[in-house]
Amino acid sequence: MHKIDLSHNRIKISKLLTIQVVMMLFAILVTYKWAINYVDIIEQRFLTNVIYGILGFIGVLIIHELIHKYLFFIFSKGQKPQFKYKNGILLIYLSSKYFNKWQFCAVMLAPLVIITIGLMLSFYHFAYSSIIFISSIHIGYCLIDIYLTAITIINKFKYIHSTDEGIFMYHHLPISINNDYE
Template sequence: MGNEKRILLKEINLLENKKLIWGLNIAGIMLFFVFFFIFSKLGFLYSASLYQTFDFGALMLGVILFLGLIIIHELIHAVFFKTFQPTKKVKFGFKNGMAYATSPHSYYKKYQFIIICLAPFIIITAGLIIFFLLNILPASMFAFLVALHGAGCVGDFYFTYLILFAPKNIWIEDTEQGINFYY
């Protein structure tokens, strides 16, 4: 997208819209249970130890691994921001309980921003499945981490939904608060 005149179609301010944040948090909780159900079934197919007890050490390890996944998640976004807009800067932040990566004032085609949104979910989920199948992650930890990470992707899923139903030839601008749609 060059210097041609842009017409703003829609603005999504994710970080400052309290009602939207609450809605996404509720959707994230529901997603946690959906993903946990799906991936615990997968885990049960490959392991009889799915329902092992969680002790305090396992819980702490799960929390530490999840915090690591958040960092990896945002770094994956950054890699794809830079892949599609190599000269633009990427910023990282944390606001209203959400970690984020952003490339303010960068413009992307629909397919590019969908890739940016979904890449962390796909890559991390695939990685966790591989670690589980290689017996690096126990089944219960696997189901917990995939569900927690999947629930944490709710904002990415929301943006993807909006982009999929947006007009065909739009551009998406990444902003520090969310995204804008332009003709």
């Protein structure tokens, strides 16, 4: 068993935030490089990009968490996921459900894939530079999802249990539970 709980360790949170900011800046650079080759960018002022980027990200964040919630609901066969805001981290969990690793990875990576593709398609049609900022902020935000997926795959965990106390990862399904996973 392995437990991941970022809410009690402020050093890990500050390192994660630093890496997220670096990733956002890197995503802005890569996306601009890509965009210059394929579309005529409608440049906006830096302050406009930042303001629209943050406001747009708030909308994207809501969609991101709703995708997580919907997939948790689907994979749990109708159990309602719980939301909890704890020490600056929004947690979505189902305390009575164990997911297999592919279900968990799908839940973690779906918002990144769906929203990034949606933003890139909208950017292709409406090439405002603020869409690059929205997308880049979202990619940076998704680093925790990528991190959790990587830990699951690299360490070959087979079952994941998301609770309000953290995420528990197992190599074998605990015997004491009655869980109808797929």
